[in-house]
Amino acid sequence: MKTVHAMIPPHALDAARRALERHAVLGMTVAEVLGPAGNGQRTIQRGQVVQDSFAPCLRLETIVHDELVDRVVDEIAAAVHPEGRLWVTPLDLVLRVRTGERGEDAV
DSSP states (O other), X not given: OEEEEEEEOGGGHHHHHHXXXXXXXXXXXXXXXXXXXXXXXXXXXXXXXXXXXXXXXXXXXXXXXXXXXXXXXXXXXXXXTTSOEEEEEEOXXXXXXXXXXXXXXXX
């Protein structure tokens, strides 16, 4: 199993969720975070123009079986194109604390 991480703009969440649902990936964690802002946003603070290098975005994380990783990544990338970043990390252990289940049974 692998963990798929995605940094996407807020407006792309529904498209990314539908892309995951097509592969029966229903569980995910979504958090509001600050991510890199292309050329930055200009705001005025205390009468001075400030260049902000971060912009609001969403971080989506989900656990995917190895055989589905490439398809899921491609689907999310197509759904949020041209914005967003995706990366995949190996997953050594999943533990469901309430039941004590481990590995794929815990997913």
